[in-house]
Amino acid sequence: MQIKSGDTVKVIRGKDRGKSGKVVQAFPRQGLLSIEGVNLSVKHLRARKAGERGQKVQFPAPMPACKVLVVCPQCGKPTRIGVVRAESGVRERKCKHCQATFR
């Protein structure tokens, strides 16, 4: 998967199409991402003690990574990502628009 946590991404499919946010957590094995403010779900928590109220907690549910594009840190556009080797052999990602490379 070419997206990791900390990346800014833009959603291109589904109910949150057009939204963008930062990746909170990535699940490379499942190809899923949790993104800040995107695909929000509500978790209902029961009261644990007597007299305590149950709570609704809102959290970004994981969604398929194929439905987002990485926003290039260089040119600011949502873009497809290529993978290239730097001279030192380090794996770097490349913006298909402006050809800028980043980790």
Ligand SMILES: [Zn+2]
């Ligand atoms: Zn770019």
